[in-house]
Amino acid sequence: MSSHPTRDDDAVRADAAPAPRRGLRRAADLALASHPGPTVVVTAFSLAMAAGAGASAPVTALVGAAILSGQLSIGWSNDWVDAGRDAAVGRTDKPVGTGRLPVSTVRAAALAAAAACVLLSLALGWRAGLVHLATVASAWAYNLRLKSTVWSWAPYAFSFGFLPMAIALALPGAPVAAWWAVGAGALLGIGAHGANVVPDLQDDRATGVRGLPHRVGGTVTSIGSALALLSATLLVVLAPAGPPSAAAAAVLVAAVGLTIAGTVLALSGGRSRLPFAFAMAVAAVDVVLLVLSDWVR
Template sequence: MTTGAGALLRAAHAGPALAVTVLTLLLAVSAGLGPARTVLVTAAVLAGQLSVGWSNDLRDRSRDAAVGRSDKPLATGELTVGLVRWACVAAVVATVVLSLACGLVPGLVHLLCVASAWSYNLWLKATSASWLPYAVSFGGLPVFVHLAGGSTPPTEVVAGGALLGVGAHLLNAVPDLADDEATGVRGLPHRLGARRSTLLAVVLLVAATAALLVTGTVGLAGTTVGALVVAGLAGLALVGRGRAPFYSAVGIALTDVVLLVAR
């Protein structure tokens, strides 16, 4: 067993956690938050994402071991359950403190987003409503950021966030469908199947981008570049293997936030 930081980061789903944190940073910039406020909001989201990742691996450690997931430190014995539990508790405490430091209302909104993500880990992952926490958490993220800066987000931004979240959920689940079903997990992607999940995800991601482009003010050049980038990433999501479709979704999300910043 090891207590290495690298293993802890892997157990926290470092890639998705970093992606959401970067999205938050860009959202804060687009919302006009000052430097100190931007750091606070971003730190709150990072802490929340770490808690979500660690709770996910704690919850799934038996299932991961049953299907031989060598990329899961808890399943392979690289990390002890006790260590990850303590790390998760620390992340939860940090999330509460940092979120409420952003203000009572925005703090409660962010804590709702984190609680929604935890509900996926603890319960909804194996149900047909597995998409719902992603819609709530990703749709709520711009609400939190804007409220922390004293404003309210445009409706299309909230809707776009929700669409991006559901699309990312569908694409993230596709590589693990067989392993999940072997251990009793049957969320929406498992019920749809790999092909239909991928197609639906691409439709949702493109719809999110279209909403931002139609309501934005980035000009013809910005609209053209944004559309071409998203079209290319959507194509990769359709034909890519493994985690490539999921990271295509992340790329589309980052493109959408850049469009927000340029508005």
């Protein structure tokens, strides 16, 4: 019997491919390891909020670059730290866990993105830079340790909650985000955490991850996530001065529908990522409301 570890067929075929094809495959796997869905969505939300608040094109672009680099570092660090766990449970959607992408490559990418994030964030101004770097550090803390504790929800609440503050502080005059924008962001983060974790509860338990959702169970987590998402939308609709507009009421109805659909899917069991997609859709609805409201003070 060979003493060498076995590798999956995809990895063997990748090694046998011509160099240009291997390069393309490596780039595709690196993109997949960055958690492209959340990375693109959070970056797009941030660009919309900066532009909607009146930021100039250069400032908006710099906000997008800083947020993107931070999100890439978070996604890559997650797959770097979880490589062993992903391999143990056979996650075929994880290039590092299957051996298609070396751990050293994704670790180097995470650290490079983090270094770029420091420079780009501070280029927004020291206030905005420090707040944004705190949100990124919070997400890294989740990857490194907090995901396995009862405080697993806290980094999501902190990072989502203070992202509007970082964007606001990057604007001319360094204004601040309204309290309800920060509160809504925190609630969205809590809801997103639950929706993201529920499909992986069984695998996480098998590899020793014991965050809050693992302790309270999938049903409680799904219901709690739905309440957090709805509370975030209610805050964005009702907290701004003046009566809600017809458009805001319509958006609220849409958010309720998306939340109910996502919750039903989550409670039905299985490993579908649709509940998390619905959570991101609710976040998109709330960002639209934020852009249309006076969320900067």
